[in-house]
Amino acid sequence: MVHEETIAILAMGPSRVFCDWNVKEIWSVNNGYKQVQEMHGHISKVFLAHTQVYRRDTKEPVFNWAEMNSLADAGIEIINTHRVKGLKAKIFPMKRISEKFGANMYFSDTVAYMISYALDSNTTGCTKDGTLRLTNSLTLKLYGVDMQETEEYGLEKGGLEYWIGYAQGLGVTVELTTYLQGCNLMRTHNGIPYGNKTYKLKDIDPFGLLKIKHKQGHVEIELNDKTLDGATPATIR
Structure with missing residues (x-):
């Protein structure tokens, strides 16, 4: 019997407040676990694509490795694309996943890693030989992945939509928050298909x-x- 898997991918944008906390498997990003604590939610994984970085104004470190290690000790898996000394994290298998999906290393931000990791965990085979297929009935729910900032919209949005399209092509159900809730994914800059009139x-x-x-x-x-x-x-x- 096919197993039904639901994963909520929870980023740090405004639409995070709509997260469905009834989902058992919720994956957070960067310091999003602090927002989750404020919302009295829960997570099972934290994804990073960083070594330590420092705030421009105060020069203080952005990440608290001791806090993240306490999450790891509590059973929350930390997954990073970089090896950080002293951090209890698993290394994201970037090359293997890219080759499996024929993605040409197209990961435009941390959420792209998260979507691809969810696909990797619920598929078998590979794109190259035509054997790639779902092993579970998978639903991905995205919250806080809003692409509102200029850099996000210009540099990251396309990569996320690539992986969303890849997931949908495999038969994955992808649920997004709406534009009115703050999300700009899977939407043109004005919400209208190219070449169509902007008004009636x-x-x-x-x-x-x-x-x-x-x-x-x-x-x-x-x-x-x-x-x-x-x-x-x-x-x-």
Whole structure:
């Protein structure tokens, strides 16, 4: 019988507040475990793609390795792409996973590692010989993966959407928070497919008060005789 697996990938963006804490397997990123504590939630893994880094203003270290080791002692697995002396972490198998999925090392941020790790844990075979397939019925729920900051949107969003598309192509159910909840994933910059009109004239002029004429390379927009409030007909060129 096929096993049903659900994994919540919890990043640090505003939509993290919508996390489904009923999910047993919740994976956090970087210092997100502190936000989880504030929300009285739970996690089973923490993913990192860093050695120690320091804040620009105070020069203080960003990561507290002692705290993370206490998480590891409590049974929470720490997975890092780098080996850090003294940190009780497992090394992310980047090369093996990239080769398995034919991904050309396309990992644009830490969440990309998380999605690919979830796929790796629930698939067998590889892309190269055409044997890659799901071993479990997998659902991925993404929270706090919002891509709101300029650098995230420009440099990281595409890589995440690559792995989301890869997952969906394998038959994985991927649930995202909505744009109104703060998420910009799987969405164009204006929410409209390329080449489509950004508006419908009826939305702007539901009563048909505007009349548009195309004349010798320019557009005339004039108010017709149904103008309201006594306005006089006018032409704008």
